[in-house]
Amino acid sequence: MKSQLHTVRTIALALVAAIGLFAGGSVRGDAAKAMTESVGEETSFNADWTFHNGEADVAEAVDFDDSVWRSLNLSHDWAIEGPFDVKYNAHCGGLPFHGTGWYRKTFQVPAYAKGKVAAITFDGAMYNAHVWVNGTFVGNRPFGYIEFQYDISKHLRYGKENIISVRLKTEDLSSRWYPGARLYRNVWLEYKNPLHLAHWGTFVSTPIVQEDRPTVAVETAIVQYPNADVWTDAKLAAKEFPGFDFIGEYVKDGQAVQVTPSGDKFYLSIYQGGLPGSGWDHSPIAHQWENLDGMATRLQGWNKIDRSETVVGKKPSEDATVLFDGSNVDAWNNGKIENGVLKAGAVTKQKYRDFTLYLEFQIPLKPQPPISHPHRGNSGVFAVGAYEVQISDTFGLDHDPQAWEGIDMLKPVNTWSGSIYGIRSADQNMCLPPLTWQSMEIDFRAARFKDGVKTADAVISVIHNGVKVHDHVSLPEGTGGGPSGPRDEVAEGPIYLQNHGNPNRFRNIWIVSR
Structure with a gap:
C-alpha cells in the first residue's frame, strides 16, 4: 500500500533560542537560519499502515504479501476492540492485550533525501517492538x-518504494493496569541534515541557585557529518x-568554470x-x-589551470x-608538525596588538557533505x-541568494572562507580548490580601551589569495x-589557528608587529 508523506509539524527552535537567552548571547539572522535548516522537519508517518493480529512468518520480508491484512491509520490499539473475557487479567480490564501483532507500511523516499539522516521515531509502542526496514x-x-x-538512512532505497515492518509482542500478567497492545501514539519520519541536534541531546540544569538570581546551564550535543571520507594528500x-581530476578551475573563450564535488x-x-579575482566581470x-559520467564530455575543450602557485610563497x-x-x-x-606543516589547533605563545600576519593554508578534500x-x-x-577570519571549503560557491533556490544553504555567506565570521562576508569568494595551497594576509589594529571601556573599534583588512576582500573594516x-x-x-x-575537527594545515607563517 503506497502513501504520500504530509508535513504536519516542524521542530521549533525555541530551545536553541533559549540557549542564547540563558547565556546572555544572541543568534544572528543568518546563523539562526543555518541552525534552523540543520534541524530538519518531522513528517507524520501515521497514514496507510496494514495490520495483522497474530503470528506471521517472515512478515518482515520485502516481498511478503500483506494484501489481506487490515488497513488502518495510527494511532491504534488492537486489544481495546475486545472481546472482554474473564480468562484475561482482571486488573487489565479483561481485554486481550497479550499476544503478537504486526504492522507494515509501504512508503516512498525522495531521491533528494540521500545524504541526509533519516530517522524514524515511535512516540509509543506497546511493547517489545521489533523493527525492520526493507x-x-x-x-x-x-x-x-x-x-x-x-537512524534508518543506510537501509533506505532512495527514489524508490520502501517497506517498514513492526512486530509487537505483549505478554499476559505483565502489567497491573491496562497497557494496551499497539502502536498507540504517533510515528514520525524525519530527514535531518548531517549536522544536527542529537536526539535527547539537550540538557538543562540549574547548577547555582541564589536568592536573587539563578544560573541556568544548557548543554546541547551536536551530531556532525557521520563517517565522511577526508583526504589531505592530493596524490592519494x-x-x-572518483572524479578527483575534475575538481578545479577551467578557462575557455572568455569564460571560466569552477568545479567542486x-x-x-x-x-x-x-x-x-x-x-574571481582574475577577469570575472561580476555578471x-x-x-x-553534473554526474560523474558526464564530466569528461562537459569539460571537453576547456583548459584546466592552477592559480595556487601564483598566490603563495611571499617572503x-x-x-x-x-x-x-x-x-x-x-x-x-x-604546536604539532606533520610532514613539515603545522596542524590546526596551535596558539602563539606571544600576545599581539597591532600587526600584519601572513600565512598559507591547505583545506582538506571532504566531498561527501553537501556544498x-x-x-x-x-x-x-x-x-x-x-x-575570526574564516577558513573552509566554499570553493565555487555563489554569494547571490538566487543561486540557492532549491538548495539548502547550510553555511551562511558571512561564515564562508575569507569572511569575518558572522559579521561580514568577503567582497568576493576567493577560495581555491581543496588540497591546493592558499594564502591569507591580515592587517589588524586592536580595539582601544580606557579604564575598561572601549574607546575605538578594532579594524581589519584581509587579502585572500592576492585579492583584498576586506578593506579597513571596523569590528563592533x-x-x-x-x-x-x-x-x-x-x-x-x-594568534589562534582553529581546530574545528578538520585536518587543516598551515605553513609559511610570519608576523610584523607595529
Missing part, C-alpha cells in the same frame, strides 16, 4: 512507555576519489570574463549539476618575526583570540555565533 532488522525496544528513535585522493555529483559555477554566475620582510617555517614550533603552544556544509574543512584564524564586537554569543574583545591576545 527486510533488515533495525532494532528492538522491549519497553513500551517511552519514545524511541532509529587522485587514486581513491558534492556527494556523488559535481557543482559547476560558470563565469563571464574570467575567474550573474550560471550554475549546473617575510626584514622586520618580520617568523612564527613557522617547518623547522620547529617554538613560537606555539599546542556549504560547515564540516567541509572548517577552521579559522583568530586575531588576538577574539576575531568579537566574532562568534554559538550559544555564548560574541567573544570578549581584548586589547591584545594570541
Whole structure:
C-alpha cells in the first residue's frame, strides 16, 4: 500500500533560542537560519499502515504479501476492540492485550533525501517492538512507555518504494493496569541534515541557585557529518576519489568554470570574463549539476589551470618575526608538525596588538557533505583570540541568494572562507580548490580601551589569495555565533589557528608587529 508523506509539524527552535537567552548571547539572522535548516522537519508517518493480529512468518520480508491484512491509520490499539473475557487479567480490564501483532507500511523516499539522516521515531509502542526496514532488522525496544528513535538512512532505497515492518509482542500478567497492545501514539519520519541536534541531546540544569538570581546551564550535543571520507594528500585522493581530476578551475573563450564535488555529483559555477579575482566581470554566475559520467564530455575543450602557485610563497620582510617555517614550533603552544606543516589547533605563545600576519593554508578534500556544509574543512584564524577570519571549503560557491533556490544553504555567506565570521562576508569568494595551497594576509589594529571601556573599534583588512576582500573594516564586537554569543574583545591576545575537527594545515607563517 503506497502513501504520500504530509508535513504536519516542524521542530521549533525555541530551545536553541533559549540557549542564547540563558547565556546572555544572541543568534544572528543568518546563523539562526543555518541552525534552523540543520534541524530538519518531522513528517507524520501515521497514514496507510496494514495490520495483522497474530503470528506471521517472515512478515518482515520485502516481498511478503500483506494484501489481506487490515488497513488502518495510527494511532491504534488492537486489544481495546475486545472481546472482554474473564480468562484475561482482571486488573487489565479483561481485554486481550497479550499476544503478537504486526504492522507494515509501504512508503516512498525522495531521491533528494540521500545524504541526509533519516530517522524514524515511535512516540509509543506497546511493547517489545521489533523493527525492520526493507527486510533488515533495525532494532528492538522491549519497553513500551517511552519514545524511541532509529537512524534508518543506510537501509533506505532512495527514489524508490520502501517497506517498514513492526512486530509487537505483549505478554499476559505483565502489567497491573491496562497497557494496551499497539502502536498507540504517533510515528514520525524525519530527514535531518548531517549536522544536527542529537536526539535527547539537550540538557538543562540549574547548577547555582541564589536568592536573587539563578544560573541556568544548557548543554546541547551536536551530531556532525557521520563517517565522511577526508583526504589531505592530493596524490592519494587522485587514486581513491572518483572524479578527483575534475575538481578545479577551467578557462575557455572568455569564460571560466569552477568545479567542486558534492556527494556523488559535481557543482559547476560558470563565469563571464574570467575567474574571481582574475577577469570575472561580476555578471550573474550560471550554475549546473553534473554526474560523474558526464564530466569528461562537459569539460571537453576547456583548459584546466592552477592559480595556487601564483598566490603563495611571499617572503617575510626584514622586520618580520617568523612564527613557522617547518623547522620547529617554538613560537606555539599546542604546536604539532606533520610532514613539515603545522596542524590546526596551535596558539602563539606571544600576545599581539597591532600587526600584519601572513600565512598559507591547505583545506582538506571532504566531498561527501553537501556544498556549504560547515564540516567541509572548517577552521579559522583568530586575531588576538577574539576575531575570526574564516577558513573552509566554499570553493565555487555563489554569494547571490538566487543561486540557492532549491538548495539548502547550510553555511551562511558571512561564515564562508575569507569572511569575518558572522559579521561580514568577503567582497568576493576567493577560495581555491581543496588540497591546493592558499594564502591569507591580515592587517589588524586592536580595539582601544580606557579604564575598561572601549574607546575605538578594532579594524581589519584581509587579502585572500592576492585579492583584498576586506578593506579597513571596523569590528563592533568579537566574532562568534554559538550559544555564548560574541567573544570578549581584548586589547591584545594570541594568534589562534582553529581546530574545528578538520585536518587543516598551515605553513609559511610570519608576523610584523607595529
